[in-house]
Ligand SMILES: [Zn+2]
């Protein structure tokens with residue numbers, strides 16, 4: 001197994017080399033030579049996008065790590081929405097279960113379509129290895145969360161005029177430290193038999209353009225990228241082609257235009273794109289890959305695991321060791337926890 005510590009690659013030396021993967025071990029001058037970095041048991045899968053009960057997943061942070069170990073994931077990133085409150089528990093579990101952990105976040109941001117009346121579009125931004133104590137990041141996370149909390153209460157108050165539901169009931173179902181979201185309202189609606197399941201809740205009662213919707217605060221994508229960079233993290237655009245993307249982050253039309261569109265984010269400090277993700281429409285993926293290649297953006301892939309809250313299984317899409325190595329090299333916030341796969 002390989003360890004990444006303070007910018008240097010270290011390796012342990014298991015006794016045997018059972019597979020051809022062993023030969024892939026990088027050897028740095030002056031370091032002990034690892035002839036058998038791959039132990040033949042632990043896979044090298046890297047999944048850089050998961051959620052726990054710290055936001056809207058169903059597994060506690062420790063359970064996410066345990067599920068990753070069970071699924072044969074070597075290294076996993078915990079990227080809860082707008083919070084790092086799951087990091088401590090995840091770190092403990094990762095250390096105990098010998099799973100590599102990339103501490104991260106998924107920041108809620110928005111872009112405004114200048115050509116279309118400044119219509120807002122929600123964009124998710126992953127931030128890896130950020131310094132969680134960076135004052136501006138802390139402030140922004142608190143602001144997003146407090147607005148989301150109040151907004152949720154406002155939505156429930158609107159709903160209470162038509163349905164037997166109260167804020168107290170919804171609040172009771174939100175675990176401490178979790179990011180309150182519409183799924184928490186959905187849970188109460190399901191429990192009361194008002195809707196059949198989450199899908200039905202989101203199609204009608206909780207729809208973004210529905211009568212009970214209350215918009216929430218989110219920083220602009222520009223601000224999100226800047227804050228993650230200032231906190232020493234690596235900003236990666238999450239599922240940019242989800243439902244086809246937004247007019248400012250999709251890759252429709254001639255690829256040169258898509259490059260120009262992305263050049264703006266790249267100049268602001270964007271470092272990567274989550275290309276391999278179930279929500280990215282397949283027909284636009286080749287163009288996004290070309291854009292990433294042209295601008296030198298890191299390409300990642302991940303599951304966006306939410307436990308039982310979404311069907312995405314861990315390791316559904318994965319990231320290459322080369323891409324993870326680049327993320328490690330370009331970050332200066334916190335270091336990853338534990339073992340990193342061979343080739344990283
Ligand atoms: Zn997302």
Ligand SMILES: [Zn+2]
Pocket residue numbers: 049050051106304
């Ligand atoms: Zn996510």
